[in-house]
Amino acid sequence: MSNISIQIHDxxxxxxxxxxxxxxxxxxxxxxxNNEFVxxxxxxxxxxxxxxxxxxxxxxxxxxxxxLGNTPPKVGYIFxxxxxxxxxxxxxxxxxxxxxxxxxxDFLLETMSLSEEKQHFPAQLSLGMSRRVSIARAFAxxxxxLLMDEPFVSLDSPxxxxxxxxxxxxxxxxPHNVLFxxxxxxxxxxxxxxxxxxxxxxxxxxxxxxxxxxxxxxxNETKIEQFRQQLFIDYPEIHTLL
Amino acid sequence: xxxxxxxxxxxxxxxxxxxxxxxxxxLWHSLAIFLESPTLPTPSVVLTILVDETVSGQLLHHLSAxxxxxxxxxxxxxxxxxxxxxxLGINKRLNNFFDAWLLIFLNIPALVTIxxxxxxxxxxxxxxxxxxxxxxxxxxxxxxxxxxxALDDELLAMAKCYRFSKLKTLQHVIWPQLHPFIMAxxxxxxxxxxxxxxxxxxxxxxxxxxxxxxxxxxxxxxASILAYTVAFIVVIQxxxxxxxKPLDKYALRWR
Numbered sequence: 083m084s085n086i087s088i089q090i091h092d093x094x095x096x097x098x099x100x101x102x103x104x105x106x107x108x109x110x111x112x113x114x115x116n117n118e119f120v121x122x123x124x125x126x127x128x129x130x131x132x133x134x135x136x137x138x139x140x141x142x143x144x145x146x147x148x149x150l151g152n153t154p155p156k157v158g159y160i161f162x163x164x165x166x167x168x169x170x171x172x173x174x175x176x177x178x179x180x181x182x183x184x185x186x187x188d189f190l191l192e193t194m195s196l197s198e199e200k201q202h203f204p205a206q207l208s209l210g211m212s213r214r215v216s217i218a219r220a221f222a223x224x225x226x227x228l229l230m231d232e233p234f235v236s237l238d239s240p241x242x243x244x245x246x247x248x249x250x251x252x253x254x255x256x257p258h259n260v261l262f263x264x265x266x267x268x269x270x271x272x273x274x275x276x277x278x279x280x281x282x283x284x285x286x287x288x289x290x291x292x293x294x295x296x297x298x299x300x301x302n303e304t305k306i307e308q309f310r311q312q313l314f315i316d317y318p319e320i321h322t323l324l
Numbered sequence: 325x326x327x328x329x330x331x332x333x334x335x336x337x338x339x340x341x342x343x344x345x346x347x348x349x350x351l352w353h354s355l356a357i358f359l360e361s362p363t364l365p366t367p368s369v370v371l372t373i374l375v376d377e378t379v380s381g382q383l384l385h386h387l388s389a390x391x392x393x394x395x396x397x398x399x400x401x402x403x404x405x406x407x408x409x410x411x412l413g414i415n416k417r418l419n420n421f422f423d424a425w426l427l428i429f430l431n432i433p434a435l436v437t438i439x440x441x442x443x444x445x446x447x448x449x450x451x452x453x454x455x456x457x458x459x460x461x462x463x464x465x466x467x468x469x470x471x472x473x474a475l476d477d478e479l480l481a482m483a484k485c486y487r488f489s490k491l492k493t494l495q496h497v498i499w500p501q502l503h504p505f506i507m508a509x510x511x512x513x514x515x516x517x518x519x520x521x522x523x524x525x526x527x528x529x530x531x532x533x534x535x536x537x538x539x540x541x542x543x544x545x546x547a548s549i550l551a552y553t554v555a556f557i558v559v560i561q562x563x564x565x566x567x568x569k570p571l572d573k574y575a576l577r578w579r
Contacts, residue, residue, distance in 0.1 A: 135481075138485045139484070139485070140481045140484060140485060156487075157485055157486075159482075159485045159486075161478070161481075161482065163478065165478050165479060165481075165482040167479065167496060167497065167500070168500075168578055168579075169500040169575075169578040170496060170578070178486075178488070178492065178496055179482075179486035179488070180486070203577075203578040204578075205578060205579060219486075223486065
């Protein structure tokens with residue numbers, strides 16, 4: 083179990099056309115502990131991906147401090163695009179990125195309905211299938227910290243529901259911190275222990291709300307909807323973010 | 325009854341190229357008969373000489389000398405060119421610094437490099453190979469630099485995030501992306517190196533295809549020049565069909 087604390091004072095990008103700098107993140111501070119499932123909810127373009135990239139160690143050009151615990155956590159990152167190696171098969175794409183054994187790999191592929199595509203190249207897959215491979219890759223890594231950047235966007239709803247359930251099952255079986263980016267509030271309520279609403283330009287934390295629906299009741303769509311409606315009544319300002 | 329569909333046969337690419345090749349030989353043959361000049365022998369005369377030279381071992385001796393030089397200079401130019409090209413492609417500052425050098429080397433005429441190498445290092449094998457390498461190197465560097473610039477940042481980020489080792493990243497992420505650029509450098513390189521080697525051999529070696537062609541030129545022996553040229557074309561095409569094409573097919577099987 084690793085406790086993660088994030089403090090970003092400033093993250094800016096240089097606009098090369100007019101040499102101006104644009105601040106993306108300003109004074110964001112959050113922490114993940116006790117294997118929490120946290121959903122970040124905000125407009126697209128509000129800097130959520132930048133935040134995930136900083137956490138994944140892909141971007142070090144910011145001012146602030148990231149503490150990932152005593153030992154660097156194993157990160158699983160589901161990017162917005164699948165980012166599969168086009169010249170390697172589905173099986174190879176997963177095994178290259180992880181130390182997953184054959185049995186676990188077969189189980190994951192079966193759960194993702196990808197068993198028949200094991201030896202296929204990404205060019206032979208649909209976008210939805212490629213997304214599922216990238217999700218399988220992240221799960222197969224047995225991560226200590228799972229970063230998910232709108233992972234279920236292009237999946238049809240039965241598959242999305244199935245993969246969402248798998249995600250929760252795997253997370254409960256092997257608890258770890260999850261940071262899940264979405265702009266779908268229902269999805270966020272279904273999954274999260276805690277919701278973080280983000281304001282944009284630059285990104286700041288607008289509201290943090292704990293989801294107190296018991297895990298076993300999360301499949302109940304009425305409960306989710308009730309919680310959502312109550313959120314809008316209690317915090318009308320979050321309307322502007324969705 | 326056995327029927328033969330000529331129309332569908334002619335639609336096959338191999339049939340089309342064979343037909344075009346036969347037409348070329350026929351044209352050559354007709355022109356040679358019409359001109360009746362020793363400067364344009366018929367295809368059959370050229371073929372006879374080709375067989376004689378092969379049997380006597382002369383052709384193989386000179387061809388293998390040239391092929392040996394080709395292999396060594398090509399390997400050095402490709403290895404060095406790939407390393408420098410990738411380096412310049414991923415390091416902007418390094419590229420800005422060495423860009424002017426590259427431009428100069430790209431524009432030095434091949435003949436000048438060959439003459440200077442022979443003057444500075446003597447009429448030796450090393451000088452000959454060095455001259456070919458210097459001529460070829462800038463082309464490989466430029467091609468691979470473009471390849472390295474076009475590397476997919478998203479895939480590199482994925483590799484970094486999933487803690488790929490440097491070797492794994494090179495083997496599974498970078499190398500496959502550079503493949504088309506390496507093949508382009510290989511093909512243009514072979515075509516260029518052949519031509520330069522002939523000049524190098526003509527100016528300062530006592531064996532090889534270039535030396536032999538120069539000798540035939542002095543004897544005004546057009547039939548032998550054409551026979552050696554045919555041998556040349558056969559070797560180049562064999563490299564393309566037996567090595568490069570299968571390599572391409574294997575490496576690009578994912579497309």
